[in-house]
Amino acid sequence: MDAARYAALFQAEAREHLAELDAALLALEASVRDGADAVVTSAHVATLFRGMHTIKGMAGSMGYTAVEKVSHALESRCEPLRSGDEPLHADLLALIFEGTDVLRTAIDDAARGVETPSATIGSLLVRLRRPVSTGAAPVGGTPSVVSADSATRVGMADSAPDVANVRHVDVRLVSDCPLKGVRAMLVLAKLGPLGQVRATHPEQSRWQEDGFDGVFRVTLVSDAAEDTLVQAAMAAGDVSRVQVRLPALTSQVARQAADAASVPEATRTVRIDARRLDTLLDLVGELVITRDRLLRAIEAEDHPDRDVQRAARDAARLVSAMQDEVLQARLLPVGQVFDRFPRLVRDVSRELGKDVSFVMEGREIELDRSLLDAIGDPILHLLRNALDHGIEEPAVREAAGKAPRGELILRAARDRAAVIIQVQDDGRGIHRETVLHRALEQGLVPPDTAVLTDELLLQVIAHPGFSTARRVTNLSGRGVGVDVVNTRVRALGGQLEIESIEGLGTVVTLRLPVTLAITRALLVEVRGSTFALPATHVEEAMEYHESLRVHHAGGPAVTIRDEVVPLVALGERFGLVRSSTLENVNASAPGSGVDQHLAIVEAGGRRVALLVDALVAQQDIVVKPLDVVRGASPWFSGATVLGDGSPALIIDVPSVV
Incomplete structure (x- = not known):
């Protein structure tokens, strides 16, 4: 078997199991x-x-010795x-935490074709073999799960089970399943918690052979329902088919019923290279542009x-349907990213001596891949x-009248056509006077600034190199975090906000x-040029009348349903006219x-x-990256091609407002 061919698949599935660990x-x-x-x-x-x-089973089938050794020692x-x-106690858990870190390193090394140094795993294996003494009382009882290997070895020595x-669980894998031996081990791992595995046919050792066709039987003692x-x-x-049979049927009718029992084809998922999805999306984007050009040409006749x-x-219609399906195929739950952070929060909080409750x-x-x-x-x-x-720290929180354990929340939510991700803590907050003092020293705000609003606060702390930390640590202090x-x-x-x-x-x-x-x-x-405003930022559009203009200390403004809203003339902002557009508007008589x-x-x-001069249309656009020269105004976030083949710049609304 060509292990390198399936290395990425092994790494992806192993990481899923590591997240569960x-x-x-x-x-x-x-x-x-x-x-x-x-x-x-x-x-x-x-x-x-x-x-x-x-x-361990996956690593054995791939020939990854280091991964197999570490996972076996942990098991x-x-x-x-x-x-x-x-007993379950903190010292033992700390050792297993360390072991999973080494296992993660060994998995990544194996996937890259690199041998993990023996020094990396040697001392861990020795410590895993030693007992960890503690006076803690045992926590928990014996779960009803048996290792598939141990069950196969000792099953026949046990007392005779109730017939x-x-x-007999007969399983057939899909014909194009990669790593059939590894997948069979996953099936065995799923069945293990439901009973005691007595035997497999063919034997597990033959599952790793190249001739294994993905058809096998697992015999187990279980009182679980057939559907379970x-x-x-x-x-x-x-898995394409599963049948559950009794080992001995005395009734010919029962035997025929069991033989007829079958499970419909399962919904199949396919692991594909993400670059193929990117290419497919690019092609669909070109189809969308061609669709619009075709419709425009027909309307012009x-x-x-x-x-x-x-x-x-x-x-x-078909192109639109294809576009929706491709976009849906690219969506993945944010949990795939979130799940890596509980371990990080645990390790960092322990390093800092803080007690933190982490909530997701x-x-x-779902978000695009x-x-x-x-x-x-x-x-x-x-x-x-x-x-x-x-x-x-817990003592500081208690002195401030807070619970000693802090709370850190990582949250995702939908808001219209956008996804909001928030990081919220109940800590000390930002000391604005300290930030303002440092910002004044560095000339980041006007000298007469007395108060930092949330918007100005973000502008300051996101400035490259800005930091109020008194010392540099491996976590912070270099002034690059918020800037990054x-x-x-x-x-x-997107945009960043802070409260x-x-x-x-x-x-x-x-x-x-x-x-x-x-x-x-x-x-x-x-002024004769077409621009695109992302719909996520647009609340409404309307005709402009001079009667909407009001005099406001903050600059040009209009009243929208009794609310004063700042006015920005895009022609003037983009430098598309020599004279001020707003002056031209002022020169127009009311009702003109x-x-x-x-x-x-x-x-x-x-x-x-x-x-703006005119509202052209509302439509789907294909976003193209925009390379700008250094020092150019940050007014545009990308470009697109319109139905008539002409280009249009996509306005970066946060930069303009």
């Missing part, structure tokens, strides 16, 4: 601290044991916990052929900042588009019917009325 370890650590129910604790121990066992070290022969509880066994086997993925019109409309909300919210890949680092910076600068976050979020077409109350905490909000590739936009015309329009937009909690 981290979640189980964190839950077990909390159970030691809080005294959780024994049944709940036993379930987490079972998850821990099962995950290590599965990784063996967890066996006394599973059997109830050893009524013996089940079927669903467990199907949950392993790439005086007497278009009806058959051509009908075919064009059908093609446009909205893990099911390209955005999902890009938001990991910004969230990482924000969490570290919250832990280092925000949440106080702001730069990355703006590059993704902070001294003594109560801070909320940092990332507002992101659902997808970067195709978005809804309002096309506007300004100036042919202009307003687009009311919102960004960062600020509403602004954009003055």
